[in-house]
Amino acid sequence: MTETDSNAYDVVVLGAGPVGENVADRTRAAGLATAVVESELVGGECSYWACMPSKALLRPVLAQADARRLPGLSQAVQGPLDAAAVLARRNAFTGDWHDDGQVEWLNSIGADFYRGHGRLAGPRTVEVTGPDGTRHVLTARHAVAVCTGSRAVLPDLPGLDEIKPWTSREATSAQSVPGRLVVVGGGVVATEMATAWQALGSRVTLLVRGKGLLNRMEPFAGEMIADALTEAGVDVRTGTSVQSVTRENGTVVVVTDQGGRIEADEILFATGRAPRTDDIGLDTIGLEPGSWLAVDDSLRVTGSEWLYAVGDANHRALLTHQGKYQARIAGAAIAARASGVPILESDPWGAHTATADHAAVPQVVFTDPEAAAVGLSLAEAEQAGHRVRAVDYDLASVSGASLYGDGYRGRARMVVDLEREILLGVTFVGPGVGELIHSATIAVVGQVPISRLWHAVPSYPTISEVWLRLLESYRDN
Structure with missing residues (x-):
């Protein structure tokens, strides 16, 4: 007979990725009794199949590219990367896909951890079925937080399941380098994984349905990355869709809408995400299973007094750092x-308002060159009705960039609100620019006037000097 027990908490958190961990950390710090439920690994997608393993794969790639731009060092790094060593280091960053350390951390903050599949069973109630069939009924006095994240979406192609395609999970956890890899998609996962596996020795073909890469950033970002991938040896094909995929004698055969036939050892589909809300009992509270959950700026689900959706599940910004921000x-x-403390929803930058989701979402794409952006692109700002001006600057003309490496190529843009003379968005493309984006984020979030930015003096000679050059371009043109 299956054992069942019942326990009451102030807060029940569904999902123990970075988002769920941060919700639990904040509620425990406030003295609320908190339970956390996770069916897979504590630490979630980011720790084991996304941020950490992907960046562990990419860091040696980018370090080698930077070194090859420096005479005196370039001669020492002309050989190929040691793929086995890179994969072993990646494995170490994932804890070899064991979550003991993160479980220990949950215990250290005083949260109760339930490993198993959690489903809502009516208002404020979560039923957990453990791996051994044990059932736990958890009730929440104040809140249930859905922090279940998202999953990769595969296209509707006949027989796709039979060929066992890669998604982002397989791409970041593979234990060997495929000789030939087809990557389908033009977003962050597609461009980063094309960068990584090409450098590790795979012959990569990148198939992009649209006109270019990274279509949520300024157009020049995707153009520069496409050029760099092509130079690195990636076969980049835009305006190309997959018509069929089969596996013949172990070889993946891809037929495109252009009539092309491509053979590969593996195929990665990086074609979007869907919420992991299909089997968490949303139907028991009148919500649609598998849907994104609409929330207010305190992350409470629309129409509910007790249900919160935090991170990917609400579809505001599918980024770990943004999900952790929402969790706080x-x-x-x-x-x-x-x-019983009143929440001032009228305060746009208050402690209970996720304003950055609307105005200042930062992102870094760890390709070579890197692309980093925060806030609105020029097109987004114009569509929102702002009177704006884009100010561009060639990053290669900045002293710090030329010192960073010979042949440095990059570009910067700031989008200026001409009515208020503040920044609505900033984009950088170039080696090392990921470390610049937080300065831009502060400028956008702080709505720092252009007149005040003149007094934020960049250190010489660093790439940050681009700020001075952007301001001069705005003044002089």
């Missing part, structure tokens, strides 16, 4: 409501 907001809001 949601944790504070749950704690405030639990203690």
Whole structure:
């Protein structure tokens, strides 16, 4: 007979990725009894199949590219990367896909951890079925937080399951380098994985349905990365869709809508994400299973007094750092409501308001060159009705960039609101620019006037000197 027990908590968190961990951390810090439920590994997608393993694969690639731009060092790094060593280091960053350390951390903050599949079973109630069939019924006095993340979406192609395609999970956890790899998609996962596996020795073909890469950034970002991937040896084909995929004697055969036939050892589909909300009991509370959950700025699900959706599940910004930001907001809001403290929804930058989701989402794409952006692109700003001006600058003309490496290529853009003379968005493309984006984020979030930015003096000679050059371009043109 299956064992069942019942326990009451202030907060129940569904999902123990970085988002769920941060919600639990904030509610526990506020003294709320908190339970966390996870069916896979504590640490979630980011720790084991996304941010950490992908960047562990990419870091040696980018370091080698930087070194090859420096005479005196370039001669020492002309050989290929040691793929086995890169993969072993990647494995270490994932803890070899064991979550003991992160479980220990959950225990250290005083949260109760339930390993198993959690489903809503009506208002404020979560049923957990453990790996051994044990059932736990958890009730929440104040809040249930859905932090279940998202999953990769595969296209509707006949027989696709039979060929066992890669998604982002397989691409970041593979234990050997495929001789030939087809990557389908033009977004972050597609461009980063094309960069990594090409450098590790795979012959990569990148198939992009649209006109270019990274279509959520300024157009020049995708153009520069496409050029760099082509120079590195990636066969980049835009305006190309997959018509069929089969596996013949172990070889993947791809037929495109252009009539082309491509043979490969593996195929990666990086073609979008869907919410992992299909089997968490949403139907028991009148919501559509498998849907993105609409929320207010305190991350509370629209129409509910107790249900929160934090991170990918609400579809606001599918980024780990943004999900963790939301988790801090949601944790504070749950704690405030639990203690009867009023939430000032009129305060756009208050402790309980996820304003950055609308105005200042930063992102870095770890390709070579890197692309980094925050806030609105020029097109987005114009579509929103702002009177704006784009100010561009060639990063290669900055002293710090030329010192960074010979043949440096890059570009910077700031989008200026001409009514208020503040920045609505900033984009950088070039080696090492990921470390620049936080300065731009502060400028956008802080709505720092152009007149004040003149007094934020960049250190010489660093790539940050581009800020001075952008301001001069704005003044002089």
